[in-house]
Amino acid sequence: MKLGGLFGQPKALAQVPPKKKPLSPAAVAGPEVGEAPPVNLSHMAAARAKKLKPGQFDIAWPKIKPQQLKDYAPILTAAELEEWLDRCIETGTCGFDWETAANEETRAAWTQWEKDFDLEGRRAHYLAVADEAMTIDLEGLDTLTEKQRATEEKRRHKAAEKTAKIWEAKAAELQKEYDFQRAIYLKTPLDPWRGDICTASLCPEPHRVRVVPISHKQGKVFEPMLTRDAARKLFLDMLDRKIFRNENVRKIAVNLSFETKYAAKYAKYIQKPAADPLVAWVRCMQLVAPEKIKDPKKPASGWGLKPTTLDVFGVQMGNFTELLQKHGADFFDEIAADRGEGLEYSAEDADYAVQHDLYWMEIAKQIPRYEDWLNNIEMPFGRVIGLMEYWGMKWDPELAETKRKEAIAAQAAAAESIREIIRGCLTGDDNRPLEVNVGKGGKTGEVRSVIFDLMRLPIAKLGDPTKKGVRLPSLDEEALIDMEFMLLHKLEDLKEEKYLAIPLPEGWEQIDPDTDPELSKDERMAIRIAKREPHPFREQGMKLMQLMKAIQKAATLLSSHIDGREKHLNPVSGRIHAQYTPWTETARLNSFHPNGQNVPRTDNDVYKIRNFYIAGPGKILFFIDFSGFELRIMAWKSNDGTMIELFNTGGDMHKRTAQSMTGREEITKKERTDAKPANFGISYGGTEHSLQTTFKTDYGVRKTLEECAKMVAAVKAAYPGIPKYQVDIVTLARDTGYSETIYGYKRLLPGINSPNSYERGSAGRQAGNTPIQGTAADVMKDVQNDVYDEIGRGTAIRYDQAEASDADRMGLLDLTAACKAHPLSHGSTDMIAQIHDEIIFEADEDADVVDALHTFVKARMERPPLPDFPVRIEAEGSVGYAWGEKRDAREWAQEKRGA
């Protein structure tokens, strides 16, 4: 790759003098200066030799040259486009960027909505009514005294004001609703189901960009004799054949997921190598300039293309919103892109995509393994994000509505039962049964006050200290379980639980625990508890605790998982398009708007919400997940012989752990179940306390701390590699200041050498967990990148065949139909979601297609992550017409063939 023009040798640029006048203000700002001094390599080596503090990297920051004269111009013919794409092939670089706008259907729908809504008419009407109300009728006051008259006038005036206010509020509400809907409309260019690409820009090297105005209401456009759909298709086909499929061209886009999403709309796939400079700069900054990250939870915030370009190159790029406002435009296609500001704005993004790529990869090279990790795993993964966001998952509105009604009824019933219990126990100031607002989740301040101040139920657990240092009683599931337990056994403090196991001496009813000298301390306590009067609200309290658990669960399911999802339903696709980002500490994905990764499992959800997510007509959902993924990675990372052998011989790790716990060969089902949470907890650095809580809340089993401590010890004894790993990894992290994954992602751990033992402990557990969780994430991303490329290859082959055979009549070819019915191709096998160790596809309801998909993805997932990876990786596929109904994939295919 040539680094011309940025830092070092500008040869490539010198050969091609700019043809156009400068467009960028930055370019005019100063004359072109000579070459920057080359990076002093001996200095770098010397610096590297010097001892760096943990978490410090010795980076030689590339020198920046002033921007050159910009060569930005439009392309209006296929011939020019072909020439320019060949330039990209020559340089091996193609920075690219789309501008998008609402499509015609979206605009027409908005015009209709606006007309029906009739903001002006209705608003004017409401305000007129308000105005009229203020015209106060003062008739019939003649008979009154002066004083009465004044009072009556005041009363009428007040009433009129009140009426007027109501109508004014209605008008304001109308305006608010209109503004809300309009804001949604103005964002439709972000949604490929409601928008189209209107402009594209292409950059083979810094400072040189061609802009292709495809569909514009102003200015010249690409191949004007064609329909805009046909012009778009011509452009994308050429770009696809010359660039997207070309493994020798580096495709570069800032926020690659967006470009990919729109590419997917037109059934185009962007093959590796693919780069996203935004990913590169955020991930590099986190390590080498962490002080620049304002909010570690959202590391990309404040570091979009524009601010980062200002920071790195000193160039202030154009502002999209201001540009639209200046031209009075709703969307970019209302501005000309063949000249002027529209052209410059489009071109800049592609230009700086390339410049940032060159700059930040120079930095990545200086961080061990980062160049490879970014190039192979993290940057190309933006494509997978775009693809999954494009497809989303089909939603069944009728089923959702039915279950929604059920949930609302259940919630109301639980709330009424809670109020009923409280009415039965307490009276208010007026001596009537106490009425309490229980809210949606049953946990308002009023309810808290009733439980702890009036009924005085025992406190089981305190929350975290608030800012004032107060620790309020908790009412979470664990606390409710414990409070019910305490009421049942007459405990005043949860610490008394251990005395319940003490056998009571014979005739304890007659023994005075305070005076009898024969008794042990434990026996005294046991007798005291046994002799205690039950809590005055024992029965009501226990019932209340059960209801509180139920109402909170029902409220969460309803508001978060039913109502909270439906509002994200895309009106055009009929699908829920969860969004994703890679900005997590371990390089896992996260999901939001809505979160597609926390949909309740059917075994924990009476409404079976997963079944609201369905396959489209003629489709099935194909699920494939890694089995015991993180434990297998722990086996590799800790190099524990027992674990490795268990996984490689198809052994049962939970059974093996249970054997270690009991010391017996034969294991009951219950003993195996008990071992599970201990195994899972260990990779988080879990303790007996956390294990005890897990048993209580997830398994409904009460265990003593001693029992749990024994279990933790048994796991560590069974797999001695684990405790050794946990010690070693912390030692290493204290030295390096970070923890890393299989392919080289690094997480800085500033707390690892902290004088604060809590912080140090926390960072230590993170040091242990990050290589496990992060490696799982890396491996999954690598798999999905390859699946994306495979779908892309299949799609390209099928598309070419279809186009050659089918009558490709000026863009009338149905892209999706052309690619259908072939394994691993667009519209036939679509990757629609990822949940950490599981991928979800929507595929044709066709045994051959599903078998082919299953075979390819399973083999790819089970491929060793590294050549000498010692642990066997396994993946299991299943099929369903809805998310909540999974069955074995091979069985389904066989049955399908038989039918």
Next chain:
DNA sequence: CTCGAACGCGCG
């Protein structure tokens, strides 16, 4: 009235 903290719960 808006916004953020605290709490609680869903997922792997």
Next chain:
DNA sequence: GTACGAGCGTTCGAG
């Protein structure tokens, strides 16, 4: 004070 990672809805009080 004792588990890793993540998002979102409700409630409540500060500004």
